[in-house]
Amino acid sequence: MESGGVKLSLWEDGPKPGHFYSFPGSSSSGPGTACGPVRHTLNPMVTGTSVLGVKFTGGVVIAADMLGSYGSLARFRNISRLMKVNNSTILGLFSHQVAAFLLSSFLGYVDKLGVAYEAPTVATGFGAYLAQPLMREVVENKVEITKQEARELVERCLKVLYYRDARSYNRHEIAIVTEEGVEIVGPLSSETNWDIAHMVSGFE
Structure with missing residues (x-):
């Protein structure tokens, strides 16, 4: 992203407005997965x-x-x-x-x-x-x-x-x-x- 010719590195790899951040190594991919089910039980503590x-x-x-x-x-x-x-x-x-x-x-x-x-x-x-x-x-x-x-x-x-x-x-x-x-x-x-x-x- 650029604002007035200045590169905003903080948001360079961030999510688009209204979307979730895609963490590196996560199995979710594609725009539809943000609305998928919550899967906390797949990694129980x-x-x-x-x-x-x-x-x-x-x-x-x-x-x-x-x-x-x-x-x-x-x-x-x-x-x-x-x-x-x-x-x-x-x-x-x-x-x-x-x-x-x-x-x-x-x-x-x-x-x-x-x-x-x-x-x-x-x-x-x-x-x-x-x-x-x-x-x-x-x-x-x-x-x-x-x-x-x-x-x-x-x-x-x-x-x-x-x-x-x-x-x-x-x-x-x-x-x-x-x-x-x-x-x-x-x-x-x-x-x-x-x-x-x-x-x-x-x-x-």
């Missing part, structure tokens, strides 16, 4: 739900379930979302973001926007609403928390998430980081009880 972390005396416990979802479809049921980086660092993967738990001597969180903070308990996803209050209640009422107490706490929170979060799954891993190094335990499953499920009604 695998997402995960909550990652939990609790700091205890001498280390950190991190837990996540092993489900990878396509929207509401429980597609992959054996994905490890805890990754050992080295003997003092674990990454917990959450959706297309990374919740980073850097564990030399602290528990921290970093999201895709660069928001970062350090805390004695961390939870992502729906766990930020359901599990975080449970973890804070235990940690804030104790001067010190042991490794066993921290592990039992995240297991309890994972069970609550399995009951209450539709994108959660009853198969999980737990990572324990101490001065001795990183230990990833699992896959594990929580004992569940659905005896009162027939009594839940009124929201159909």
Whole structure:
């Protein structure tokens, strides 16, 4: 395009007025494809739900379930979302973001926007609403928390998430980081009880 003899390079390869931009490498071609069906499901994104972390005396416990979802479809049921980086660092993967738990001597969180903070308990996803209050209640009422107490706490929170979060799954891993190094335990499953499920009604 030229305007008064000046070449406007910004719009040189751009769309014509009223048309859509044709991205390089896209399969659509021709003028009629702009009005075709939306095909988001041809490239679905695998997402995960909550990652939990609790700091205890001498280390950190991190837990996540092993489900990878396509929207509401429980597609992959054996994905490890805890990754050992080295003997003092674990990454917990959450959706297309990374919740980073850097564990030399602290528990921290970093999201895709660069928001970062350090805390004695961390939870992502729906766990930020359901599990975080449970973890804070235990940690804030104790001067010190042991490794066993921290592990039992995240297991309890994972069970609550399995009951209450539709994108959660009853198969999980737990990572324990101490001065001795990183230990990833699992896959594990929580004992569940659905005896009162027939009594839940009124929201159909």
